[in-house]
Amino acid sequence: MSSTEEGGGAVGAVSTDQTIIDSNTNNDYVRIDMRFADVALSVGEVAKIQSLDKAFDGGQPNFTAKPLIRKVPSTLRHNEDFKKYFKPKVISIGPLHHDDLTLHESKELKLKLAAHFVKKIGIDKESLYSKMKVEMDGLEECYDPQELENYSDDNEELAWMFFVDGCAILQAVYMRYGNDDDDGKLFIKNILLTFVYSDLFLLENQLPFRVLELLTSSGDGKMFMNAIQRFIDDAVINPAEDSEWWWEQQKEGERIHLLNLLRRRLLVEKEKPWWWRLRFFIERGFINEARTKRHHSHTIGNVKELKKAGIRLKASKTSCLTDISFNHFFFFGKLRLPPITVDDSTINLIAYEMCPDFDNDFTVTSYMCFLDLLIDEAEDVKDLRDAGILYNGLGSDEEVAKLFNKMNSDLVPSPMIYSGVKRQIHNHCKNMWINHAAQGYHTYFRSPWAFLAFVGAITALSLSTLQTYYTIHQRK
Template identity: 40%
Template sequence: MEEQQERRNVGERELEGGQPSRNNGQTGLEPEEHRINIVEISHRDWIESLRTAEESTQSQSQWPRIPKVPQMLRGTQDFKKFYEPRLISIGPYHHGKPDLHEGEMIKRLCAKKFLADSNQDIEALYTKIESNIEAVRTCYDNIQPNEYDDEALARMMLLDGCFLLEFVCGKDRKKVLRSHQINFAEPDLFLLENQLPFGVLKLIFEGANLEGPVKKEMKKFVIRTMELEEDEEDEEPSHLLALLRSALVGKSEPKQERQPDKKGKSSSSSGGDGRFCCPRKKGKQRGIRQSFRNIKELKAAGIHLRKSRTSFLRDISFNSYYFRGYLNLPPIIVDDSTKSRFLNIVAYEMCPDAPDAPDDYAVTSYICFLYDLIDHADDVKELRSKHILHNLLGSDDDVAQIFNEIGNDLVDPDAYEDVKDCIQKHYKKRVNTWIAQALHNYFRSPWTVMAFIAALLILFLTGVQTYYALPGN
């Protein structure tokens, strides 16, 4: 009877401030990574571990896995801080850190309001989550029972799930949270290591007396937060970060950006084949050797920027009309959370052992594409002038630095290789550069046009005068 009463009150204790217990009695510490000492295992076990390696990495659970950020990214420059929460921890990877204690209090307030508004029984919710606890455990890397037992993990999922649903789907979160708490918590929800399985959210939401379904409400939140267009993607996401990526990228087969006339040639890209190339920026080897360096050089060769008709990252295309070319790019908003969100989506795409991870590398390729185009603040200024990039950071130098830092060590999967090849073919025709420079020098404003016409008229009149001044005329 005492054990049943203990489990009956588990949810109430958590919302009142109790911390999930670990079997080892420690709190506030990160679980140790599982290590294998190659010296201590036998030769036969070592051979067997190699044979079963592929099977273990490709095994799927009931719900998709939530991987950790690859070490190759975490150890790059100062990127580590962009993968760790500043206020709110979701899931077990960062749970219990001392500097996130304020976030625990915020989560309890939101969870309490969600339970009250949804008119759900907390004991019934806990029972549903605990009955699926093995599926939950396999979603995370190396979360062993000696770190979080079933009860502690179920409590964590219940509290974090109720908080997340209230924050994302709640109509009056400002009644619970202050504006600065919302602003700090929001970026934490899009960290790869700060995700909750979508299956857990469905378990909690399905009995709620709220508008639904949960995917639709979460999608509204992502679109509203990122100021994105709504796509028609119906695939169920693995977690909130996957939903953000899907909203950014758009459908796998987007519409052709602009249909050229009979004299024009165009190229568009809608994904990628996963091929990897050398990440060096200058003169990279691809289908055609790339020689253009930035937007400024493209402009000098008669290649102009235009805003794509949609904001989906896949909507990139190039049109060539004799000596003029048009590179169509989707509009993007750059703010103080852009770097963190792109880095975490790139980390998600780079996880080879996550069966649900996207294999088209669309966001990674997009970052590498902008890395090719942006060298300096002048390139960002050109993007702004065409209403392709909206800079909320205040400095064009800061924007250029963001894309150069993110793309510097990335290997380009070249999802937009066809577009780059068409740009290069247009760029290497010197006659295009000469004509473009002439148009820029003599036709960039009404005054230069008038001066050019006046100069031609003077030359013509001088020639006529010289002709009639010759003997015999």
């Protein structure tokens, strides 16, 4: 046995994880002595290999901080079918679309709105501007640094932009609810304001909410903030909790921007009774147990197929996106879904959830994907509208159906968030006896007239049978 085999190793021998720098190559290459072959790696290749360690140790997004205001993730931004939902139609807010030539006229509109706000709030404009200018360093940190590269040497332009845009937002929203005759002097058509309100919920059109807080912190600012509160509430069809209570939970300085507040409002749950909470904890225990096993995603049919399986659709009592349930009795089923408006803001909420520094459970995305399972054609959209579940803010039912069908390949929902309901629907539909009974009911009793005709036929048959019976017995 050689000395190497005995464990001592020959003098000058190098173990397999050591590197030898060849001095004849001016350190351009590193020779690695491997068990079966010698492979020469350049210094650049070694640096690339070492970069794996750096990537492992760092580069993780900071989820503890507030999500930054940034562009829509490229997955959606570069999709031609979704582009139009992310671009402002009338007004640019913040730096991301400030230099968009197609929105050049919005500068004059914002100045008019800002001027009326300054006059109405009752504070001199120099004090208002100075109050906001003091916190510019913190306001700049609300944006992705790449989006502010053009303003790195021009703090004044950015501060003026924040000031005018913030005043314009407050005045525009106040005009929706205020009763002052002075608003008529602006001569802004209602249709133009409608587009302005839509633009305020675009991801790339967000302004730090701290700007609005600073501008309304004194004078008559409370009436403007009350209008903002109503503006958020009105974007939700059936808010789960009282507006005043919910707004008090949103701490000053922690509110990120309008789109974030809209998402929070959609996720507010109504207080549940004790028996419901007990049921929730039991179900969550089963879900946690299921997570340790291989996950299987249950498929469900579209609206037309669910109706054939005896499942009726009904709007939930609240618009909380987790307020979803399925109940069934024999071959009848009832699926309750939270009502939601599908418009530009909905698509931007999905984009917001996809931002790399926003740690969330993808509730909006998951709910839209759930609706996608139900929608294959315009008729499905109509049925959801008739049930009070889907409010179409995009146009025709055909356009909404096409949008949902295209979403399927670009969105990844949470696999667990609606898994319980999907499993219940799947089990209901796959039961052969329930399926046949439901299809028979759907085929022959889809209208009350068909049911009345059936009852009439049964009654006539029964009377005929009784008449025959008594006729035979009377003869005896």
